Amino acid sequence: MLKEISLFSKRQFFQKKENSIRRYLLSPLLLIPLSLVVISSVLIKSIQRDFLVSDFLSHLLTGIFGYFIAFLISYVPLDRLKRYLIPFYFFSLISLSLIYFFGISVYGAQRWLSLGIFSFQPSEVAKLSTILTLALVLDRKIISKVNDLVLPFFIVIIPWLLIFFQPDLGTSLVLIVFTFVMLYWSQMPIEWILIVVFCIATAILYFVSIHFLIFWIPFIGYLAYRSSQKKIIFSSLAISLHLLVAKLTPILWKFGLKDYQKDRLILFLDPGRDPLGGGYHLLQSKIAIGSGGFWGSGLLRGKLTYLQFIPEQHTDFIFSALGEELGFFGCILILFLFFVLIWQLIEIAKNARTNFESLIVIGVASTFLFQIIINLFMTIGLGPVTGIPLPFMSYGRTSLLINFISIGLALSIFKRSRSLRNP
Numbered sequence: 001m002l003k004e005i006s007l008f009s010k011r012q013f014f015q016k017k018e019n020s021i022r023r024y025l026l027s028p029l030l031l032i033p034l035s036l037v038v039i040s041s042v043l044i045k046s047i048q049r050d051f052l053v054s055d056f057l058s059h060l061l062t063g064i065f066g067y068f069i070a071f072l073i074s075y076v077p078l079d080r081l082k083r084y085l086i087p088f089y090f091f092s093l094i095s096l097s098l099i100y101f102f103g104i105s106v107y108g109a110q111r112w113l114s115l116g117i118f119s120f121q122p123s124e125v126a127k128l129s130t131i132l133t134l135a136l137v138l139d140r141k142i143i144s145k146v147n148d149l150v151l152p153f154f155i156v157i158i159p160w161l162l163i164f165f166q167p168d169l170g171t172s173l174v175l176i177v178f179t180f181v182m183l184y185w186s187q188m189p190i191e192w193i194l195i196v197v198f199c200i201a202t203a204i205l206y207f208v209s210i211h212f213l214i215f216w217i218p219f220i221g222y223l224a225y226r227s228s229q230k231k232i233i234f235s236s237l238a239i240s241l242h243l244l245v246a247k248l249t250p251i252l253w254k255f256g257l258k259d260y261q262k263d264r265l266i267l268f269l270d271p272g273r274d275p276l277g278g279g280y281h282l283l284q285s286k287i288a289i290g291s292g293g294f295w296g297s298g299l300l301r302g303k304l305t306y307l308q309f310i311p312e313q314h315t316d317f318i319f320s321a322l323g324e325e326l327g328f329f330g331c332i333l334i335l336f337l338f339f340v341l342i343w344q345l346i347e348i349a350k351n352a353r354t355n356f357e358s359l360i361v362i363g364v365a366s367t368f369l370f371q372i373i374i375n376l377f378m379t380i381g382l383g384p385v386t387g388i389p390l391p392f393m394s395y396g397r398t399s400l401l402i403n404f405i406s407i408g409l410a411l412s413i414f415k416r417s418r419s420l421r422n423p
Helices: 002-025 027-047 057-075 078-102 120-139 145-163 169-187 190-208 210-224 230-258 259-267 280-291 318-350 357-377 395-414
Strands: 105-106 110-114
Touching: 002 110, 027 057, 027 318, 027 395, 057 395, 078 105, 078 110, 078 145, 078 357, 078 395, 110 120, 110 259, 120 145, 120 357, 120 395, 145 169, 145 190, 169 357, 190 210, 190 230, 210 230, 280 318, 280 357, 318 357, 357 395
Parallel strands: none
Antiparallel strands: 105 110
């Protein structure tokens, strides 16, 4: 009798284990990224018809490998990883530094390191390592004083500088965005974020109409005055910051950006000014998406995609192939999948057990969301070409693996979240 009970208990245990494995393998958090990879692999095949040079199989196999890596990571409690986060952060800084000596240059930018049989992009690794290290620093820390920002900014500024001067403007923007989102999640006043973000408006106003700064900069001082205990000092610092930005803007524009970066930032407003040069990608991308209509021309049937009117379309401009071949319907479907993915990540961040885990997921969610928005705006002509890939869809093995690792961390946090423990 006892033996039968024991066998029954073991059978019940293994059945529960099997159900648990099946449940998480089929989790939307894993299935949505894998679906995006499968769809984009077909699009890459459509772009690169020659099987011998096509990257579709590499993209698909990397995605499947990343899917199982994410599943395995989901079984690792993040508390066990804390001791490895600082070494991981320094590894990413070292790899970023090595680019300047041994990096592979492509289209004028050194962003890849070769390890013989394969190459990888250290900036993608640095995004994840910075999120993890920043979450470690902000854990159990409420941002209420300016002094509280010193260490978080120090953590971010080093990889940011190394990435910005590769040059890689797109990834450096991603670091800025998830940093401020994570700081806001740590209860930093929203006015402080606006003061920094509005530096962009100050720089633009300097070029458009410098006289508007007479009214704009005092408004910045008012935001600072109402959001700090040391009102006079903080408002003076904010005003000084924006005056400095206005002063340095022409210098940074002249010496800080490459010529092609300047073209990208300007030509999206009127790509017709240089239809065969800097505006070519934007014009052809809009034509491709517009030609798709509602249902699209069908997979592997896009004429502009087949004739390769958009160079390197399988990377940052993969959405234009989607628009041409699957039309408006396909675009809405992909956007819906992205929406569900981001919504799930935000819910996981809200229900995480600790601030550390919550900050990691919100950092990952903000990274994905920013990349999605900027990439879509870029491909439909509402934003400049910044070189920011579309998560899980743009070809790039390092980026794809890091994205799946991020999903695995989020799934690990979900398994141990308050919503599961207290249904």
